[in-house]
Amino acid sequence: MNEVIQTLLNHRSIRSFTEEALSEEQIRLIVQSAQQASTSSYMQAYSIIGVKKKETKEKLAELAGNQSYVAQNGHLFIFCADLYRHELASQMEGVDVKDSLQSTEKFMVALIDAALAAQNAAIAAESMGLGICYIGGIRNNSEKVSEVLKLPNLVIPLFGLVVGYPSRQSSQKPRLPLGHIYHEEHYEQNTDSYIEELETYNEIIQTYYKERTNGVRSDTWTQQMTTMLAQPKRLYMKEFVQKRGFTLK
Known part of the structure; x- marks a missing residue:
């Protein structure tokens, strides 16, 4: 290496x-x-x-x-x-x-x-x-x-x-499983396999947060993502971009 x-x-x-x-x-x-x-x-x-x-x-x-x-x-x-x-x-x-x-x-x-x-x-x-x-x-x-x-x-x-x-x-935060990021020939859409890997990843992230915070934090990756995405942010951005001269035709 x-x-x-x-x-x-x-x-x-x-x-x-x-x-x-x-x-x-x-x-x-x-x-x-x-x-x-x-x-x-x-x-x-x-x-x-x-x-x-x-x-x-x-x-x-x-x-x-x-x-x-x-x-x-x-x-x-x-x-x-x-x-x-x-x-x-x-x-x-x-x-x-x-x-x-x-x-x-x-x-x-x-x-x-x-x-x-x-x-x-x-x-x-x-x-x-x-x-x-x-x-x-x-x-x-x-x-x-x-x-x-x-x-x-x-x-x-x-x-x-x-x-x-x-x-x-x-x-260092553990990243997603390689198979969630890298696909060969086509996008892999085996939902059962995806969810199984995400559940394993959740356990890894939960352990990471517990060790990092001495048990104060124990959320999973999917919990973190859905909590964040449930509250849309910066919804003014389209208007701002257009105001700056990008009409996005």
């Missing part, structure tokens, strides 16, 4: 960091690694906002649901879907590309490009011995986050990535 695979298999989210900031060299290498991710049709349809200032981090932490580690970390990256530069390209070339920029397809390209770039950044950071955690709470109030970051039209904040030196290591 090589070092790259060892880094990947050792991943866990870190939510407690020392006060040491990332160096300019570390930030540059992480962003360069992100840029080397695959990108659809060479569009590179994303941008990364780096946040160093304490007051800006604290504001974003508040908007993300008062998550302390959004404010206390070595560096905060905000990944954005970005078609703004493509609109500028159309002005430079005198070509009308409005229908494409407002299409659901190009919106998906921007989301996928950003996600691929972010995972490259995460792996680069972890290979340096740093810890990372993705911050979906950035979407709790996308309008105000956009104002704080001064984002132009056709740019949407998707998620944050906190990076820093771990002050303590967290345990």
